[in-house]
Amino acid sequence: MTQRMPAVQNTTLGIWLMVATTLVFALQDGVSRHLATEYNVLMVIMIRYWFFAAFVVAVAARQAGGIRQAAATRQPWLQIGRGVLLAGEVCVMVTAFVLLGLTESHAVFAVYPLLIAALSGPLLGERVGWRRWAAIGVGFVGVLVILQPGYGVFDPAALVPLLAATMFALYGLLTRYAARQDSAAVSFFWTGTVGAVFMTAVGIWFWEPMRAPDWGWMAALCVTSAFSHWLLIKAYEVAEASAVQPFAYLQLPFAAALGMAVFGETLRANVAIGAAIVVGAGLFTLWRARQRKGS
Incomplete structure (x- = not known):
């Protein structure tokens, strides 16, 4: 049986692929917002899954060993x-x-890499030095700047993206833990299939008729999700994760631009300042992790 040759490393290509990924993710989020405003969230996510x-x-079937191996x-x-989470x-x-x-939502969600760094010690036994702990503390100051607790009337809805960031951080940590025994292809297969089964079990009870034009948007959501x-996958094939991961933060400005241009959202000063603090702290933790890996 012939072995698959590893992809040639090309950091520049990997960076551009990650930039494209974040742009498509932002477009996907915009379509999700439109559909979830009109229909039940659980039904929309179920069809997407x-x-x-x-x-x-389909990806697993094309790999060596096929679906059984995946x-x-x-x-x-x-x-x-992991899949349910x-x-x-x-x-x-x-x-x-x-x-x-x-x-x-994305301004608050940007804190998830800091949550991963903070929880990697107690949950995975990874060492987190004082510099990264300091960056984590600074990042959470940025979140407080965004949320403004104690200033006027605090909106509890602001905690929803923080919950999502916490869940995604736990998912990331479980993925790291799973990688100790399973390949990325195996984890990817289980993520998609388990998520589809779970969302079907939950979302089928909230089915409602969808207008013809919105089926077009639903198709766009499905295509952008897969794309x-x-x-x-391609970005991580051609470049190291540590080299391309910082560019994942571009999803924040892409999503913000889409929100303001299409949905008439405004960028409040405290959100811009807080997001800059969070992203800066997150980039520092990524840089420190890369430095420690190289030492």
Whole structure:
């Protein structure tokens, strides 16, 4: 049996693929916001997951070993937990888009890399030095600047994207833990298929008729969902994660621009300042992690 040759490393191409990924993710979020405003969030995410699962199965079928190899895991309950957690996080984040808009939701959600760094010590036993702890503290100051607790009337809806960020951080940590025994292809397969089964079990009860034009938007959501994951896979194939990960933060300005241009959102000063603090702290933690890896 012939072995698949590893992809040639090309950091510049990987960076551009990550930039394209974040742009498509932002477009996907915009379509999600539109559909979730008109229809039940659970139904919208369920249909999206049907297409995503079909994409995952198609990718697995083309790999060496096929679907049987992609589904082979010694930690099925962990993989099921990951899939359910991510599907739940998507539902929470799309709900945040409806409640707060793209701009403020992504400004708060940008804290998730800091949550991963903070929780990687107690949950995975990874070492987090004082510099990264300081950056994590600064990042949470940025979140407080965005949320403005104690200033006027605090909007509890602002906690929804923070919940989504926490769920996504836990998903990221579980993915790291799963990677100790399973390949990325195995985790990807379980993520899509488990998410589809879970969302079908939950979302089918909220089915409602969809207008013909919105089926076009639903198709766009499904296509961008699959395309964004394909771009992400390609980015990690041709470049190291540490080199391209900082560019994932571009999803914030892309989503904010879309929110202001299409949905009439405004960028409040405290949100802009807080987001800049959060992103700066997140980039520092990524830089420190890369420095420690290289030392």
